[in-house]
Amino acid sequence: MSIVTLARFQFAMTTIFHFFFVPFTIGTALAVAIMELCYVKTNNEEYKKLTKFWGNIMLLSFAVGVVTGIIQEFQFGMNWSDYSRFVGDIFGAPLAVEALLAFFMESTFLGLWMFTWDKVGKKLHATFIWLVVAGSMLSAMWILAANSFMQHPVGYTIRHGRAEMTDFLALITNSQFFYEYGHVITGAITMGGIIVAGLAAFRLLKKDKLSATTTNLYKKSVRLGLVISLIGSISVMGIGDLQMKALLNDQPMKFAAMEGDYKDSGDPAAWTVVAWANEAKHEEVFGVKIPYMLSILSYGKPSGSVKGMDTVNKELTAKYGKRNYYPMVNTLFYSFRLMAAFGVLMFLVSALGLFFTRKKNPILYEKKWMLWIMGLTTFAPFLANTFGWMITEFGRYPWTVYGLFTIQQSVSPNVSVTSLLISNTVYFLLFTSLAVTMIGLVVRELKKGPEYEEEQLRAVTNASVDPFDKGAF
Numbered sequence: 001m002s003i004v005t006l007a008r009f010q011f012a013m014t015t016i017f018h019f020f021f022v023p024f025t026i027g028t029a030l031a032v033a034i035m036e037l038c039y040v041k042t043n044n045e046e047y048k049k050l051t052k053f054w055g056n057i058m059l060l061s062f063a064v065g066v067v068t069g070i071i072q073e074f075q076f077g078m079n080w081s082d083y084s085r086f087v088g089d090i091f092g093a094p095l096a097v098e099a100l101l102a103f104f105m106e107s108t109f110l111g112l113w114m115f116t117w118d119k120v121g122k123k124l125h126a127t128f129i130w131l132v133v134a135g136s137m138l139s140a141m142w143i144l145a146a147n148s149f150m151q152h153p154v155g156y157t158i159r160h161g162r163a164e165m166t167d168f169l170a171l172i173t174n175s176q177f178f179y180e181y182g183h184v185i186t187g188a189i190t191m192g193g194i195i196v197a198g199l200a201a202f203r204l205l206k207k208d209k210l211s212a213t214t215t216n217l218y219k220k221s222v223r224l225g226l227v228i229s230l231i232g233s234i235s236v237m238g239i240g241d242l243q244m245k246a247l248l249n250d251q252p253m254k255f256a257a258m259e260g261d262y263k264d265s266g267d268p269a270a271w272t273v274v275a276w277a278n279e280a281k282h283e284e285v286f287g288v289k290i291p292y293m294l295s296i297l298s299y300g301k302p303s304g305s306v307k308g309m310d311t312v313n314k315e316l317t318a319k320y321g322k323r324n325y326y327p328m329v330n331t332l333f334y335s336f337r338l339m340a341a342f343g344v345l346m347f348l349v350s351a352l353g354l355f356f357t358r359k360k361n362p363i364l365y366e367k368k369w370m371l372w373i374m375g376l377t378t379f380a381p382f383l384a385n386t387f388g389w390m391i392t393e394f395g396r397y398p399w400t401v402y403g404l405f406t407i408q409q410s411v412s413p414n415v416s417v418t419s420l421l422i423s424n425t426v427y428f429l430l431f432t433s434l435a436v437t438m439i440g441l442v443v444r445e446l447k448k449g450p451e452y453e454e455e456q457l458r459a460v461t462n463a464s465v466d467p468f469d470k471g472a473f
C-alpha cells in the first residue's frame with residue numbers, strides 16, 4: 001500500500017470516529033437545554049430528572065469527542081505536514097479562535113453546569129447549558145469555515161508557494177460555508193432528537209421491568225426527541241437540497257459522480273436510481289433511470305441538462321493540466337443515496353412516531369415492532385453523517401484544497417509505510433476500545449434510568465451520616 005493511501009485511510013478513520021461524537025454532543029446538548037428550559041418554565045420535577053439523565057449521556061459523548069478531536073489535530077502534523085504548511089496561514093486564525101474562544105466557552109460553562117445543580121438559581125443554571133450549546137455551535141462554525149475553504153477557496157493569495165489570507169470576512173461569508181454549516185448543525189439537531197427518542201424506545205421495550213415513573217419519563221423523552229428530530233430532519237434535507245444545487249457550479253465533478261453520470265445528460269435530464277460504474281474504463285455498467293427527475297432535482301423544473309464527468313474532466317484538464325480528475329464514482333453514488341435515504345427514514349420515523357404517540361391513541365408504546373424500529377433508527381444519523389463526509393471529502397479528489405493543492409502534494413515527505421502501518425494499528429485499537437467503553441457506559445446509564453440519582457439521594461438522606469453509628473471507631 002502507498003503512503004498516500006495509508007495516510008488517507010488514517011485521516012478517514014480518525015475523522016469518521018471523531019464525527020460520531022461531535023453531532024452527538026451538539027445535538028444532545030440542545031435536547032438537554034430544551035429539557036431544562038421546560039423545567040424552568042413549568043417547575044415540573046420530571047423535566048429536571050430528564051435534564052440530568054440525558055445530560056450524563058451528553059457528557060460521555062463530550063469526553064470522547066475531546067479525546068478524538070485531539071487525535072484529529074495530530075493528523076495534520078504527522079501525515080499532512082506539507083498541506084499544513086500550505087494552508088497554515090489560512091487555518092491558523094479560525095482554528096485559534098475555535099480553541100481560544102468557542103471551545104473554552106463550551107467547556108467552561110459545561111463545568112459550571114455540572115457542578116452548580118441546586119447551588120445557583122434555576123434560570124442561571126439553565127443559562128449555563130444554553131451557553132454550552134452556543135459554544136459547541138460556535139466551535140463547529142470555525143472548523144467548518146476552515147473545511148469550506150478546502151472545498152471552495154476564497155479570500156486568499158498564493159505567495160511563496162503558500163496560501164495566505166487576504167480577506168477574513170470572505171472566509172466566513174464563503175457560500176460553501178453557509179450550506180455546510182447549516183447542513184452539519186441541522187444534522188446534529190436531528191441526531192440529538194433521534195438519540196433521545198431511540199434510546200428511550202429501547203428502554204421501553206423492557207417496560208415490564210420499569211417503574212411507572214421511569215416508564216413515563218422515557219415516554220416523555222420519546223415525544224420530545226421526536227419533535228426535535230422532526231424539525232431537524234426537515235431542515236437537514238432542505239439545506240442538503242440547496243447544497244446539491246450549489247455543487248452544480250462549484251464542484252461539477254463531485255455532482256456528476258454523485259449522480260453516476262459519465263456522459264452529458266441531455267435535456268431533460270433523467271435521474272439514476274441504481275447503477276454500477278466501471279471506474280477503470282470510465283463507463284456505466286448498468287443504470288435504472290427516472291426521466292425528468294434530475295432536471296427537477298437540479299433546477300426545480302422539468303428541463304435543463306447536467307454535464308457528465310467526461311465533459312468536466314476535459315474542462316478541468318484544460319484549466320489545471322493533465323491528471324486523473326475522476327473520483328471514486330460508486331462510493332460517491334451510493335453514499336449520496338444512503339445519506340438521503342437515512343434522512344427520509346428519520347423524517348418518517350419522527351412524523352409517524354409523533355402520530356402514534358399522540359395522547360388519544362399512543363399505540364407505539366404497546367407495539368414492540370414499532371419500538372424496535374424507533375430504537376434501531378438511533379444508528380441512522382451516525383451512518384448518514386458518515387456517508388455525508390465521504391461525499392464531501394472523497395468528492396473533492398484529487399485536491400485537498402480545491403483547484404490549488406493536490407492530495408499527492410499534501411502528504412508529509414518524511415513519513416514511511418511502516419510508521420503509518422503502526423499508527424493506523426494503534427489508532428484502530430484505541431478507537432475500538434473507546435467505542436466499546438462508550439457503548440458500555442451509555443448502556444449502564446440507560447439501565448440506571450432517570451430516577452437513579454434521586455433514589456441514591458433518598459438512600460443517603462435516609463441513612464445516618466454519623467460515622468460513629470456504623471461502628472467505624
Ligand code: HEM
Pocket residue numbers: 151179180181183184186187188190191236237239240241243244247254339340341342343344381384385386387388389390391392393395
Ligand atoms: C435528502 C437529504 C439530503 C441531501 C439532499 C443531502 C445533500 C448533501 C450534499 C450535496 C452533500 C455534499 C456537500 C459538499 O460536498 O459540498 C452533503 C454532505 C453532508 N451531509 Fe447530507 N444530505 C441529505 C441528508 C443528510 C442527513 C440526514 C445527514 C445527517 C443527519 C447529512 C449529513 C451530511 C454531512 C455531515 C455532510 C458533510 C458535511 C457537508 O458538506 O455539509 N445529510 N449532503
